[in-house]
Amino acid sequence: MAEPTATEARPTRAYVIHPDLDSRTQRRQPEHALAEAVALAHALPGIEIVGNEVARLRKPDPGRLFGKGKLAEIGERLENAEVDLVLIDGPVSPVQQRNMEKDWGVKLLDRTGLILEIFADRARTREGVLQVELAALSYQRTRLVRAWTHLERQRGGLGFVGGPGETQIEADRRAIDEQMTRLRRQLERVVKTRTLHRAARAKVPYPIVALVGYTNAGKSTLFNRLTGADVLAKDMLFATLDPTMRGVRLPGANGGQGRKIILSDTVGFISDLPTELVAAFRATLEEVLEADLILHVRDISHPETEEQAADVAEILESLGVDEDVALIEVWNKIDALSQDTRDALRRTDARTQGIQAVSALTGEGLDDLVAAIDDHLSEVLDEPKSEGIVTLPFSDGRRRAWLHEAGVVQREESGEAGLTLHLLWTDRQKAGFEALE
The missing domain is CATH 3.30.70.240 (Alpha-Beta Plaits)
Structure with a gap:
């Protein structure tokens, strides 16, 4: 009987674990954090989630993260489910990774590695690809227990999950450093080109309105609604990675044409975003730094919408976004709420400056949002x-x-x-x- 081809091979069977060190000190509930980790795993192609759990810890074991009893308990579940890959929703040291892989007989990926894999699979523009590779090399440089197989991979991603020679090829620090230097030079050239494009836009002084928000908050759906574009919009974490910009003509008074703006869609933020990516994607988020108005899109139906908003605020602050930049909170996905809750939100919206309750999916509230955008820009620019x-x-x-x-x-x-x-x-x-x- 013929061997199955690569395309016929079964998907990688993955098990997701959220280590809960101490719920009292965490801003987010462990069950919601686990759900987000599972959603992250679903965003990676070729992965089948066969199980997940919250593993409560008093303190992490320096050698294996989990204690002997918990390690054996989880190992039994992994064996019964025929797991190929364990995804740990948190940081894992190289020593912990090596020991757990040996004990469990599976590949292991921590949160940073998983997010890097997703970004590598989604990057489309030259800049996005270079930034992901640079971030991955920075991450890889600290983890010489694993081989660097990025150039040999046969699937999307970075080779952490699979690829030929993954366990045989030894990572070489000097080779990684040389490759990072080459990537930085290439990225500098790409950024210079973007700077020229920005300078050209500045000669046609349309204000920039940037969409930011937690991943899967509905930014791309809103972007498509406002621009008539067809940007990928899925119920999936990190559906948008590369920045997308479109010109939009706002409606004017009495049905006429109003001002023209440039609307920018950006990568979604997420809690515990890898530090490598915050640095590497700074150029991608330059449109946010230069925006005349920021639309902070929130999934108001999410049980942890406040915590997600706090994460976005922290990342904006770390990027150096000026506190004086005008910001509108767009409370999206009100279609997912009950009618009474929706009506209450719209009343709050009407009373509170800087808040707009909308449904990008159905179009509810978008006329008021467009009017608010025009009003803010009139104050700032005109x-x-x-x-x-x-x-x-x-x-x-x-x-x-x-x-x-x-x-x-x-x-x-x-x-x-x-x-x-x-x-x-x-x-x-x-x-x-x-x-x-």
Whole structure:
């Protein structure tokens, strides 16, 4: 009987483990973290998930992560399920990886390795491919217990999961360093080209509106809705990797045409994003750094939407995004909520500046979102600003807070009559303030 071909071979049978060190100190619930890890694993082609679990630990074992009893217990489950690959949702040292692979007789991948594999499979542009390879080499350099088989792989990914000679070829530090140097040079040339493209766009001064958010929040679906484009939009983590930009003409008053903007879709963020990728993908996220307006798209139906929002905020801060950049929170996927919850969110949206409740899937709330985008850009780009001075009694905390939230206060002085605030504001902001009286 003929041997099965590579395309006929069975998928890699994977088992996902989320190590729960101490739930009390974690921002996210271990069950939700495990669900995300399983979703990450599903995003990698050629993988069949045959089991998953939360493994609670008092403290990690330095040699094997898990204690002897837990190691044997998990090993029995792996053997019964005929597992080929174990995915650990967390960091695993090279020593721990080597020992667990030997004890269990399977390949093992930690969270960073898994995310790098997914990014390698999804990268399409030259820059994206180079960035993934550079990040993978940086990761690989610290793990010389494993062979570097990137150039020999027969499947998408980085060769951590499979590939010829994976366990025979010994990684060479000097070769990795030389390859990283070559990649950095190539990446510098690609980034220079992108810089030229940005300079050309600057001559046609369309404002940039960047979509950011946790992975699978619905950014690409919203992007397609607003632009009429056909960007890959799937219920899958990291469906979008390379940045996509499209020009959009916003609707104007009385059905006419409004301003033109450049809308940028970006890679989704995720908690515990590998540090190698934060650095390597900085160039990919330059559009966010230069944006006139940021749309933070949130999956408001997710049970940990607040925790996801906090992760996005941390990554934006680490990228050096200016706090003064205007930001609208787009509460997406309201179609997945009950009608009562949806109505309550829309009421919150109507009362709160900087929040828009929408469904990118059904189109609900998008007209209001487009109007909010235009209003924000009008404030930032169009309206001339003038200096003003306002004196408020010490007791008038409400109007003082409004001025600070609007970002118009240049300096503040305390006197006998109260607080004197020196302002730089638009006529629209001045009218809004006066309406509070």
